[in-house]
Amino acid sequence: xxxxxxxxxxxxxxxxxxxxEEGDEGVIATVQGERITQEEAWELMAADPGTPIxxxxxxRLITRRLVLREALDLGITVxxxxxxxxxxxxxxxxxxxxxxxxxxxxxEQKLREKVREDLLYEAVVGQEVxxxxxxxxxxxxxxxxxxAAELGGRPLRFYQIVTADRESADAVLTRxxxxxxxxxxxxxxxxxxxxxxxxxxxxxxxxxxPGALAAALEGLEVGGIAGPVETDYGFHILxxxxxxxxxxxxxxxxxxxxxxxxxxxxxxxxxxxxxxxGLWAKAEETIWRAxxxxxxx
Numbered sequence: 248x249x250x251x252x253x254x255x256x257x258x259x260x261x262x263x264x265x266x267x268e269e270g271d272e273g274v275i276a277t278v279q280g281e282r283i284t285q286e287e288a289w290e291l292m293a294a295d296p297g298t299p300i301x302x303x304x305x306x307r308l309i310t311r312r313l314v315l316r317e318a319l320d321l322g323i324t325v326x327x328x329x330x331x332x333x334x335x336x337x338x339x340x341x342x343x344x345x346x347x348x349x350x351x352x353x354x355e356q357k358l359r360e361k362v363r364e365d366l367l368y369e370a371v372v373g374q375e376v377x378x379x380x381x382x383x384x385x386x387x388x389x390x391x392x393x394x395a396a397e398l399g400g401r402p403l404r405f406y407q408i409v410t411a412d413r414e415s416a417d418a419v420l421t422r423x424x425x426x427x428x429x430x431x432x433x434x435x436x437x438x439x440x441x442x443x444x445x446x447x448x449x450x451x452x453x454x455x456x457p458g459a460l461a462a463a464l465e466g467l468e469v470g471g472i473a474g475p476v477e478t479d480y481g482f483h484i485l486x487x488x489x490x491x492x493x494x495x496x497x498x499x500x501x502x503x504x505x506x507x508x509x510x511x512x513x514x515x516x517x518x519x520x521x522x523x524x525g526l527w528a529k530a531e532e533t534i535w536r537a538x539x540x541x542x543x544x
Contacts, residue, residue: 409439416475416482
């Protein structure tokens with residue numbers, strides 16, 4: 248067993264064994280003897296101590312414990328470097344940690360634990376649910392046949408040259424201003440897949456583009472050039488050569504990826520619920536919930 252997993256198992260064991268019994272004050276549930284406290288519920292709710300705790304919140308905390316235990320049982324771990332990287336990003340804006348002192352040290356420990364647990368949760372759901380979902384071309388085609396009209400929009404057609412850095416993009420702009428042909432420069436310089444075809448991009452609508460590109464194209468006059476626009480893909484120089492068309496039903500080739508994402512999201516919700524229900528059923532005899540307190544009078 249890897250050392251990080253061993254340490255995490257030990258930590259979970261200590262948490263389970265050093266908190267008392269079912270029914271202890273402040274304990275609202277246990278999972279395989281591991282306590283879930285009111286404080287955890289109030290923190291999840293971002294509520295003041297003493298706030299009534301709905302059953303739905305207790306269910307979410309129990310589910311989280313079940314998923315994390317499943318991660319341990321499957322031997323799933325997350326890299327310490329990834330935990331630290333995310334922790335540092337969060338801590339940089341955490342008022343309690345920035346203030347320093349004993350409260351900051353406690354907050355640092357809790358935040359690191361939460362980051363690790365969040366990553367474990369994500370990893371096990373990814374491995375056991377999301378990675379097993381397959382969307383077939385037949386399913387995509389069937390969805391298109393049934394929902395083609397709903398996928399209609401205002402098709403967007405433009406040209407782009409994408410470079411790896413701003414300096415290269417500025418050099419492209421200089422050459423365009425000197426009169427060189429946009430499509431020829433796209434063929435020779437663009438790093439985007441459509442570069443060899445002259446940089447032509449066709450998408451169903453602005454919603455299918457990164458926000459920065461959609462914003463740059465909005466209101467750009469025919470024949471106008473915009474950029475450089477920075478996205479995760481690089482630096483974009485944009486050109487429009489015709490007005491946006493009227494709303495139409497787009498061909499399947501243009502909306503295939505969108506349909507895939509729609510079907511994947513639908514399946515992921517259903518499969519996740521099914522998988523979680525299985526975890527609850529498997530652990531049913533190890534789950535204890537504190538009886539609800541009836542209001543007096």
